Amino acid sequence: GTTWMQEILTLILSKGDPESATTIPNWARAPWLEQRYCSTHLPCQVLAPALRQAKTKVIYVARNPKDVVVSFYHFHKMAKFLPDPGSFEDFLLHFLDGTVQYGSWFQHIKGWLGQQLDLDLFYITYEELHKDLSRSVERIADWLGFPLQPEEIRVIEQHCSFSSMRENAMVNYTLIPCEIMDHSQGRFMRKGMVGDWKDHFSPLQNMLFQKIYREEMQDSSLRFHWAMD
Template structure:
């Protein structure tokens, strides 16, 4: 069932019915994590696919066979999606699970588990731009007439998956309660090798230089963007229209400068200061 025009709501957050049902959302909240689980948590368009690929390659010691033969949504399925129970694999290595859930829905279960959590945050200006283009190509998300219209909804938290500000702050506050590796999309870009070594230490997966080289090579954007197991070209055009925008579009830091006007940027900065005034998080807006 496509359910393309259906919207599910949980905790005041709207989610596309194409991927979620009331039953799948309930199952996600009741899911029992176990020791050894690795849970990737992100707000959409914040480096989720990148981390799924990195973890796949870490646990294959840099061998790209699995990464180039099994779709990433099977390797690291979304907890809240309707197909989760059918694709979660029980076998060698840890279960890698992905979620866009906010902390209030998932943190309680994680707090009583021994799962490891990886949270990736991305500067919200780039998230807004990337999310806008995702809306253009994903037929299961609402249409917006312009970037300006989408940006206003994004700043108000009136988009699918809810407020970026609440999502990032909520999970950042959980660092003290969870076995969490918190990293930003920008840190991964700025010094990937250093970030990769830190991640491997967190996971307890020591790597030789050759293995790190392979992981670094196969998780580069140009390589991933051509990998049909990652770039979502396996999905029907009726669901994700790559003629409108590529799923893996640019993968850079600072693309917001090509899209936000001076007025929009000033308004964004104002909202950011207001909503993040109670949080000590700092973001990299450009690598130049």
């Protein structure tokens, strides 16, 4: 979702001109706040005070946590700078405990979306992008104050399709050296689908996830655009 949003914003701000998106790596176009600025997975308590003071626009992309844990597991297998994830079952337990990088998914999403009244925050889900990319691009552009023409939206939609990004070396991380990412373990741009968790979770794992999800989110009034079953 983060990579997807990096591409969408690149194309919105260039009015659909794909030159920078096809010639400059995405980590150079939208460097990571953990290293510099612009993109981040950090929890809100680290950033919210400074963002409020600076009146910074924030786009928060959320995704079904079941798909998040699957995606993160496969990324761990590739990323040599992250701990070995072990088995999927072990990694899932760490994810549910919040003992993975960036902490608890539940606290992360509740923390950021709990700041909606205090931050200039635009909330969108991976599932919304997947369902209607052109409408999502239009909404983001309007919120940014960068309204687009229909043809510009069509160009962005084409460039930001998963198939296009998967083949774009500026996006798909194939330029990252093997000593940093082990490309023999798979592709960074893996499937780009909704509901991939169903091919990874056992019935017992799903029951455990559902139980903890209900416990963690029962007091939340947040509404999400994904199915948990």
